[in-house]
Amino acid sequence: MLRGIDHLRDPRLNKGLAFTLEERQALGIIGLLAPLYKTQEEQLNICRVSLDRYKNDLNKYLYLVELHDTNEKLFFSLISNDVEKYLPIVYTPTVGVACQKFGVVYKRARGLFITINDKGHVLNILKNWPEQDIRAIVFTDGERILGLGDLGAYGMGIPIGKLALYTALAGIKPHQCLPVTLDVGTDNQELLEDPLYIGLRQKRVRGKDYDEFLAEFMEACIKRYGANILLQFEDFALGNATRLLNMYRDVYCTFNDDIQGTASVAVAGLMTTERITKKKLAEYTFLFLGAGSAATGIANLTVAAMIEQGLSENDARNRVYMFDIEGLLSNKRQGGIPEHCKQFGKEVEPSKDFEQCVKTLKPTCLIGCSTVKGAFNEKILKQMAQNAERPVIFALSNPTSKAECTPEDAYNLTNGTCIYASGSPFPPVKYKDKEYHTGQGNNSYIFPGLALGIIAVRARIIPEYMFLSAARTLANFVSESDLGIGRIYPPLSDIRKVSYSIALEICNLAYEKGIATVHPKPKDFKKFLKDQLYDLNYYSPLPAFYPYPKPPEIKVKSVEEVYKGLVLDPKTVKPK
Template sequence: MESTMKDLRGGESVLDMSPRSTVGGGVEDVYGEDRATEEQLVTPWVSSVASGYNLLRDPRYNKGLAFSEKEREAHYLSGLLPPALMTQKLQEKKLMNSIRQYQVPLQKYIALMELEERNERLFYKLLIDNVEELLPIVYTPTVGEACQKYGSIFRRPQGLFISLKEKGKILEVLKNWPERAIQVIVVTDGERILGLGDLGCQGMGIPVGKLSLYTALGGVRPSACLPITIDVGTNNEKLLNDEFYIGLKQKRATGKEYYDFLHEFMTAVKQNYGEKVLVQFEDFANHNAFELLAKYGTTHLVFNDDIQGTASVVLAGLVASLKLLGGTLADHTFLFLGAGEAGTGIAELIALEMSKQTNAPLEELRKKIWLVDSKGLIVSSRKESLQHFKKPWAHEHEPVNNLLDAIKAVKPTALIGTSGVGKQFTKEVVEAMAALNEKPLIMALSNPTSQAECTAEEAYKWTKGRAIFASGSPFDPVEFNGKLYVPGQANNCYIFPGFGLGLVMSGTIRVHDDMLLAASEALAKQVTDEHYAQGMIYPPFSNIRKISANIAADVAAKAYELGVATRLPRPENLVKFAESCMYTPNYRSYR
């Protein structure tokens, strides 16, 4: 292999090791973290040895003031850093103090993104050790505001922007990304960002945020993650008229032009990264989301977090809540406000789980689930005018125009909000649920917080403390009549990082509904009696890496059972294997 000798002080290469690096002489494990530990000496190189000023500019290897005197001498860092030595733990303390000084969540978001750009391991250390505090910053609700202002806070490429200008050249564009061993891609076209609508190219904040959680919560290596935004234009007039908008200034491509472009993208991804790369669709509009999932589910490893991730996490909460509600899933009646990709996705997974438990036909069990959309209860007399994904939920019933009347007619035990519209669970609606049920289950799932169907405080107050409540965005604990209630957060972050890790570590080539059921059941099992005592139906986020390892193990086990896992032989202990594959952000000692 040809070597190039250049001046080390300039940080240029002394050893070409492409296509993949080895670290400290050990081969990087394609299934997860390279196995070097804190105690082992490693050499900081990717395709070249990094040293001097360039080492400090490389976020993957930069340790700031944590470089020892010996390392500073060996890697030409003398004089480039102040003389103080600071451990990673002390750096973490200092940065958390600094981040807590900011009053505005978006300022905290920008500070964290800047940290990731200069010191990757410290960023992930902060996120893992302070997950409950920082999750609302790097993800919902703050990431929504970050997307709205992404044009003004954009600093450097955090992923790939693939626009219609690249039609016919997408494979070449993918090859511009420096990493080759990609395991997870999160892609959006920006048309339906959270509950905020069409943000076009500025939707990039979502794939970036999701993948930082794949690493922090699921342990997938940062270098194996690739955020992508597909820019086919935007119908947001405000953005089209904004001189600082960073995307294509044209109306959205639709129909054949859109689907041909997406097909070129999906073909190029498989060609460049292989059969086992996971493509997670994120925040596509309903019609496209269902179409893409159906089209590529049989040919690629694809997952839609809005349809499948949301469904899996909500099902986990429902399974866990049975301990408080009593009975089986099939004993309950579910009413949804919202019949888009989230609502229908959750409904279908609930029906699948009930079918699995009872061996009854799916069509029969769907009748336990009712959906309300903007025109009222979905009933059979409306079938001709319904979108295809709503049709399975059109049951025999006279028309009902609003949610309150639907509750009185259907008498649900669980009310689930996926409408994307805030304040829809009014006092009358919640009181109607409380009148029908001793313990009404109320899930206000729309994001961000401003779009929640009701707040935790309203749910507990209007039901006199009887509600079992969960939301999509975080709410603080609520004290009512001297008792502290801890609201659950039905956050997809519980599911997708562990789910993705399970697929990656087993070399799975297709996603199956049974894997989603396995993920839901694995999450529900993590709720303890202590959690139930506080009214919780989800475990605390502080244990998220342990939760993710257990979900990954159960998902991988199901993949082996279904014959779609390619990593052979199957590891004996899948939980231990999942833990061993997880990226850990502790600093290494460089020789």
């Protein structure tokens, strides 16, 4: 049974000074709060002022962590009311800095740490989590956090941040979300020597033991939370990301946001560029800098989009070139091509000169997933301006410090002709007399809405066509006014509407393809989804008062209406 003090200690129940006098009396918490009453909106204003006083984004992040730990509804209300302002703090790029300093940030458990030493007992560890109604788990092994590399247990900031956006951007109930870090050690020597490090001080476990540990975790999640629990892979390194996704995608309700979420948001941006270039994707020539899991995911979904436009799979793949650390993906190069991207190998001469490839292959679309700052240099950008009337340039590497080029360089060096998008936010830039508000290809446009739809219908699996559908839905949200200022994604302030629309599409698709398990099929998907959303408003802990039900209001007819035709006219009455 809840005590009054529990309503102050539990962030899910705490309202702070928004408890009314009646509520304070009933709960026995008078005196435990300052006497003044403040509405939720007044509290939000205080939070905004407090946050604005901090000049350092990491300090703002720490403030929000504390708010999350004390007043859950206020935290999510704050982010939801101004997504454009607060998303860069709770997510990229600030979350990257927070992960690097997670030993300082970490104060309380907001998720589960399951270590390789728990192998054989993973199910018991999951049972230690107090909440039973878990619908979604985001988990990482911390080996490739953003573009920052192996952060081990410090990577926990990513699952926490992702699931915060599940709620803030799509209305998924926070108690249904569980962040997990699978700690198998780290190969980052600096962390192993860091006195503040919170993870296992050992080198990463790989091979058979690692795979058995992952398999045990996946199976334990099903046993604990049911066959339709959503399991999101997050920030796994190249050697494991694609391999594990292919291993589990047809067996579990799972996806990898770095591969499929990134692909979906990138393809949405490409779909939008068609309205500017007046050309179909099937007419583009693509060159990727980077051939890791994210780049390969984008390339595969781009091929799927071109197939929809009428190209054969072979012809679509022939329009995609990839360049990794060993050079152009050529079937003739020494050492061969990595297995995960073999399908994009070409019968061309090997080359390690990216600038030359841009010149000879003449791509009309350049996509950066390299995490190499400034990789799209002056010569490359000027060459792109010669390759196409409206060259498409996506510098998608995160965080901001890893972007292949800035929007300012892209516009200046292409004479303002390029269509630009980045993975992290950049401030508006001016070229000549025009100001450009460049689009941010942020995965948060996709994964919260996708997750909401999947959770709502309890889908069995998450096929690739769902990501293509989500991309199309996102692209349709871009207005002509957005295009006019160089933006190929809708403003972040619209992201909750985008998430809801994506969720509706996912629900429809799930039933259409026979992978939904909620039956009977809802008659009204809009109402069905709205009934499941997290309520950002405070509720009263006082018992509800139920008066005797009032009789339904029935319109009473007039006497004339009732007796019309029944009143006997004496003239018509015949005596017996």
